[in-house]
Amino acid sequence: MRLAAIGRLTAGVGHEVKNPINAIVVHLELLRNKLSGPDSRAMRHLEIIESEIQRLDRVVQTLVDFSRPVELQLKEQDMRRIVSGVLMGLWAPFMTRAMPHEVNGVMRGTLGPYAAAVFLTLGALLSCLVWNVYFMKKPLVGEPVSIAGYFSGPMSGHLLGLLGGFIWGTGMVFNLVAASFTGVAISYAIGQSAPMVAALWGVLAWKEFEGAPGKAKMYLGLMFVFYCLGILLVARANG
DSSP states (O other): OHHHHHHHHHHHHHHHHHHHHHHHHHHHHHHHHHOOSOOHHHHHHHHHHHHHHHHHHHHHHHHHHHHSOOOOOOOOOOHHHHHHHHHHHHHHHHHHHHSOEEETTEEEOOOOHHHHHHHHHHHHHHHHHHHHHHHHHSOSSSOOOOHHHHHTSOHHHHHHHHHHHHHHHHHHHHHHHHHHHHOHHHHHHHHTTHHHHHHHIIIIISOTTTTOOHHHHHHHHHHHHHHHHHHHHHHHTTO
């Protein structure tokens, strides 16, 4: 009851205040049109009044929106996206347990970085035989693809895929070697600079931000700066 009363009071106040605001805006525009000379001082005062009225209108609109009932918009979501994210997040803890680490003064784990890379890439290869076929039949986006459709693709596309896998595998070996010195958590966090590399490709190779407004480019530059700063702080966290 109390919340309902507050909602009714807010709606009433918002309605009663918005009407005078609308009237002020209308007469302010009429006053601007009636000014005969280009008096810069008068126009500056009118601009200040208009700016403050707009700010007051935003506050009132917030009160009006607060008094309205919240409408929930439920949408269907593909649970495979959540499951894949959870499984991806489990990679680092499992790898930490597999590689040599100390627990209460006792060394645990037997796989060195190169052995871990072999088992990881072997597992990725074997899982592709299952999950590639599954997602070709039931893709998250796009149309299903048959096995024949996969092999009918251009050879250049398959070669690029192999090259990408080779690059990923090489980077993973370096990542695991670094993990033997810094720990998996830190090396994995630094390895997540991959999105920044992808963003650089978008900016420099594909010109995705060509013609974008200056503010967008400024935010893009700040993103790179803070991303690099975050990676540097993570790297320094190991002392």
